Amino acid sequence: MKKIAKKMVMVIAVTSLFFSCGTKQVEEKSVSEESPKLKIEVEEKKAPEDPPNVKFAKELQKLLKENDRAGAIALFDSIPEELYAQKDMKVLYASLLMSDKQLEKAQEIADFLFEEFPDDTEVLELCSIIALARGDSSRQKTINNQILKTDPYNSAVNIQMADSYASGKKYKQALQYYKKALVKDSTNADALFGAGKMSFYSDDLKSAKNYFEKILENDPENAGALAYLGKLYYDEENFLKAAEYCEAALKQEPYNYDYRLDMGTYYRYLGRYEECLEQWKIAVSIDPEYFLAYAYLAGEYDAEGKFTEALENYRMVIKTNPKYWYAYESTAILEWHEKNWEAARNYFTKAWEISGKKDSSYALMIAATYWKQNDKVNMKKFLQQAMKLTTDRESVDFLMLRFYNDNYVKAAETTLKKNIEKLSNTNKKGKMWYYLGLYYELSGTESGAAEWYSKVISLQAPMFFEYRLAEWSLQ
Numbered sequence: 450m451k452k453i454a455k456k457m458v459m460v461i462a463v464t465s466l467f468f469s470c471g472t473k474q475v476e477e478k479s480v481s482e483e484s485p486k487l488k489i490e491v492e493e494k495k496a497p498e499d500p501p502n503v504k505f506a507k508e509l510q511k512l513l514k515e516n517d518r519a520g521a522i523a524l525f526d527s528i529p530e531e532l533y534a535q536k537d538m539k540v541l542y543a544s545l546l547m548s549d550k551q552l553e554k555a556q557e558i559a560d561f562l563f564e565e566f567p568d569d570t571e572v573l574e575l576c577s578i579i580a581l582a583r584g585d586s587s588r589q590k591t592i593n594n595q596i597l598k599t600d601p602y603n604s605a606v607n608i609q610m611a612d613s614y615a616s617g618k619k620y621k622q623a624l625q626y627y628k629k630a631l632v633k634d635s636t637n638a639d640a641l642f643g644a645g646k647m648s649f650y651s652d653d654l655k656s657a658k659n660y661f662e663k664i665l666e667n668d669p670e671n672a673g674a675l676a677y678l679g680k681l682y683y684d685e686e687n688f689l690k691a692a693e694y695c696e697a698a699l700k701q702e703p704y705n706y707d708y709r710l711d712m713g714t715y716y717r718y719l720g721r722y723e724e725c726l727e728q729w730k731i732a733v734s735i736d737p738e739y740f741l742a743y744a745y746l747a748g749e750y751d752a753e754g755k756f757t758e759a760l761e762n763y764r765m766v767i768k769t770n771p772k773y774w775y776a777y778e779s780t781a782i783l784e785w786h787e788k789n790w791e792a793a794r795n796y797f798t799k800a801w802e803i804s805g806k807k808d809s810s811y812a813l814m815i816a817a818t819y820w821k822q823n824d825k826v827n828m829k830k831f832l833q834q835a836m837k838l839t840t841d842r843e844s845v846d847f848l849m850l851r852f853y854n855d856n857y858v859k860a861a862e863t864t865l866k867k868n869i870e871k872l873s874n875t876n877k878k879g880k881m882w883y884y885l886g887l888y889y890e891l892s893g894t895e896s897g898a899a900e901w902y903s904k905v906i907s908l909q910a911p912m913f914f915e916y917r918l919a920e921w922s923l924q
Contacts, residue, residue: 501529502529502531502532505524505527505528505529505532506532508524509521509524512524518545518548518549519549521545522542522545522546522549522551525542525545536562536565536566536569536571536572537571539558539561539562540562540571540572540575542558543555543558543559543562543575543579544575544578546558547575547578547579547582550582552579552582552583555579556579556583559572559575559576559579562575562576563576570596570599570600570603573592573595573596574596574603574605574606576588576592577589577592577593577596577605577606577609578605578609580592581609589609593606593609593610601629602629602630602632602633603630603633604630604631604633604634604637604639604640605630607626607627607629607630607640608626608627608630608637608639608640608643610626611623611624611625611626611627611630611640611643611647612643614626615643615646615647618650620647620650620651621647621651623643623647624643624644624647624648624651627640627641627643627644627647628640628644630643631644636663636667638664638667638668638671641660641661641663641664641674642660642661642664642671642673642674642677644656644660645657645660645661645664645674645677646677648660649677649680649681654681654684654685657677657681658678658681661674661677661678661681662674662678665678670697670700670701671701672698672699672701672702672705672708673698675694675695675697675698675701676694676695676698676705676707676708676711678694679691679692679693679694679695679698679711679715680711682694683711683714683715683718686718688715688718688719689719691711691715692712692715692716692719695708695711695712695715696712699712704735705735706732706735706736706739706742709728709729709731709732709735709742710728710729710732710741710742710745712728713725713726713727713728713729713732713745714745716728717749722749722753725749726746726749729742729745729746729749730742730746732745733746737769738769739769740765740766740769740770740773740776743762743763743765743766743769744762744763744766744773744776746758746762747759747760747762747763747765747766747776747779750762751763751779751783756783756786756787759779759783760780760783760784760787763776763779763780763783764780766780767780774800774803774804777796777797777799777800777803778796778797778800778811778914780796781793781794781795781796781797781800781814782914782917782918784796785814785818785918786921788821790818790821790822791818791822793814793818794814794815794818794819797811797814797815797818798811798815801815806835806838807838809835809839809846809847809849809850810880810884810913810914810915812831812832812835812850813849813850813853813884813887815831815835816828816831816832816835816850816853816854817853817887817891819831820853820891821891828853829854832850832851832853832854833854835850836850836851836854845865845868845869845872845877845881848861848864848865848868849865849881849884852865852888853884853888857892865885866885869881869882869885875908875911876911876912876913879904879905879908879911879913879915879916880913880915882901882902882904882905883901883902883905883915883916883918883919884915885901886898886899886900886901886902886904886905886919886922887918887922889901890922898922899922899923902919902922902923903923905919906919906920906923
């Protein structure tokens with residue numbers, strides 16, 4: 450909307466100026482021929498009403514400035530015929546309709562303009578953008594090629610091509626087209642913003658900063674540029690500067706979900722935890738159907754040991770994004786901590802299913818929840834199912850599943866321990882130590898459990914969830 454307003458402000462200004470100048474000349478002539486007394490009386494009279502064209506132009510300019518797209522479109526129902534005869538007014542109307550997703554009406558106007566002005570660059574740009582919005586890639590390509598033959602550095606077309614590459618994550622190609630768009634229009638905000646993002650994604654942070662700062666030279670309140678500069682300072686671990694830029698972006702767009710997430714992150718690194726949580730709660734209120742803010746809140750509450758609040762938010766992550774597998778594991782772990790065995794089993798089961806029923810850790814935790822409820826029958830049924838899905842019968846995973854399933858056999862325990870010690874992967878070894886400790890705990894051998902849990906803790910916080918469970922068991 451802002452781009453449309455900026456593009457057409459000259460048309461409206463010229464229209465207003467033309468009619469207002471004519472009126473002013475008449476007024477000055479009539480006043481200059483009268484006596485001083487009469488001149489005062491004339492000046493005190495009410496100013497004459499603007500001609501229809503000027504009145505329309507002023508009202509349209511006001512609506513565009515206020516970003517009132519619906520009002521601007523509705524105003525065209527009363528546009529004077531002589532004003533609508535202007536090509537630029539038709540282009541503006543079609544652009545407004547397109548931005549309002551009224552593509553059929555926009556296309557009708559564009560087709561009329563194309564017949565009248567088949568070589569006009571502005572008309573061709575309009576036709577190209579409408580073709581893009583309608584998904585007519587063939588027509589878009591044809592029009593773009595026509596434009597580029599005579600204007601290879603056309604900003605609109607090069608930005609379109611850059612956007613296409615960017616959406617396919619072809620950042621280097623996209624950057625080249627954004628740069629071409631800047632050759633003839635070095636202050637084009639869309640091209641600068643695109644070039645800044647592509648540089649950011651390509652880890653050319655210095656260039657990214659230059660592009661975003663260039664935008665701010667012409668538009669100090671550009672929210673997108675401010676927000677990305679915040680990201681850049683965050684990457685430099687200058688969290689205070691990052692927060693300042695993000696705060697400035699939020700003044701322009703207070704309901705921007707992504708900016709709220711970023712703001713919360715910056716506050717967190719500044720140690721302002723309550724403000725951090727508040728930002729993510731605002732993000733939830735902006736879009737309660739999107740999962741990410743819930744995930745941020747859950748992770749922070751989890752880190753602070755506020756497990757009730759963490760669980761509430763993990764459950765909302767799952768509700769709003771059932772495919773986000775990590776939330777099932779995190780929720781299951783906290784349900785386990787709260788001794789909600791059935792709930793823990795349900796979430797571990799979902800995580801196991803998402804893993805393709807290949808992760809023995811989830812299978813062992815499912816079995817353990819049955820054991821916690823003294824339901825050995827269903828535990829064994831489940832373990833037998835899990836063992837059938839384990840193809841390598843010599844693996845530690847299979848041996849551990851069988852150890853849980855079978856009645857205790859000393860020889861099986863000895864073999865299992867030897868195979869665990871042979872593991873070269875530290876995380877895998879730590880996991881298996883935990884399940885030995887859990888087996889002893891479930892069997893009522895507390896001292897044996899503590900020994901194995903202590904071995905897990907000696908690894909000093911490796912990246913597997915069983916480490917947390919071992920910590921809790923020793924508390």
